[in-house]
């Protein structure tokens with residue numbers, strides 16, 4: 001699918017809203033309500049417990065995992081869905097650490113999403129093996145890859161700025177130093193093509209409620225490279241990752257292949273919502289998506305910079321060096337974003353001063369970009385943000 005006018009028709013967007021936040025929570029596909037209704041009434045309602053087999057619920061985490069696998073360049077049978085991204089970060093990092101038992105350093109960057117860092121800290125503490133989390137500036141990561149390194153754990157696209165790490169080069173450098181890699185694709189999956197296999201990545205994780213449109217609470221995913229899958233040890237050894245869950249053995253034996261990265265009961269109703277979103281994704285040409293995304297972000301940057309000299313581009317100017325979001329720094333960014341939202345232009349604010357806009361070609365087109373630029377220009381030029389109602393901070397920004 002390269003016809004994004006057609007995909008735009010497949011999404012419901014509130015009337016008059018320009019939604020530049022599909023990088024944070026993807027909007028609702030029009031087919032989702034009926035698919036979830038079917039899962040509730042025809043599956044849960046009519047099939048009750050037999051739904052695990054007769055509605056295919058038990059197989060969905062790997063079946064749908066493979067559909068995501070196509071978008072991220074994974075080998076078939078190497079992606080499984082479940083839990084939330086924070087949990088998948090923990091699992092991937094624990095398995096990676098285990099592959100390099102003689103080393104102590106985990107390297108990440110200060111642009112990483114805090115939850116990834118918190119999960120790493122928690123894991124290090126409970127392992128009690130003297131592991132060290134080293135957090136360096138994103139541009140310094142390559143220089144810190146050396147023979148001490150156990151695991152390189154990075155989020156490929158920076159959630160604040162959209163800065164894109166070179167997965168192939170950093171993975172190669174980490175491997176040459178004898179380290180293992182964990183890539184977080186939260187802001188890459190569905191934003192642009194990824195080639196996990198071609199990059200020789202070891203582990204990858206991501207969520208499905210951002211660019212992939214699986215809905216709030218949608219399951220996360222984890223990828224394990226074929227060379228590690230039979231040796232890596234699941235730290236979260238739940239029953240559905242067991243070799244034979246229904247043997248109810250008291251001894252844990254890891255399951256075959258990617259099944260071992262399952263933990264417990266999958267969220268079936270969320271899987272139904274995700275299925276309807278993947279029906280759109282299954283047909284998307286990822287190169288065409290990337291081309292459209294670059295066209296949109298370039299148009300947006302040019303428009304905003306021409307109209308709003310008080311905003312400073314916080315994203316890389318080179319489109320090949322950023323994902324599918326554009327951020328501007330502005331001292332009163334929170335209030336300015338609130339003023340945009342009040343005018344039905346939805347982006348988000350990330351502390352301390354970042355106004356962030358996500359570009360999602362499946363439902364955003366050049367006309368939307370031009371309209372968004374007009375609203376931002378109005379808010380900035382006329383100082384519409386300078387109003388107390390826009391300065392009250394809500395729980396979720």
Ligand SMILES: *Cc1c(COP(=O)(O)O)cnc(C)c1O
Pocket residue numbers: 084085086087112113115116155159184186187207220
């Ligand atoms: C969005 C995001 C998360 C969120 O984790 P959840 O467990 O799904 O809430 C974690 N890490 C990164 C890099 C993210 O962008």
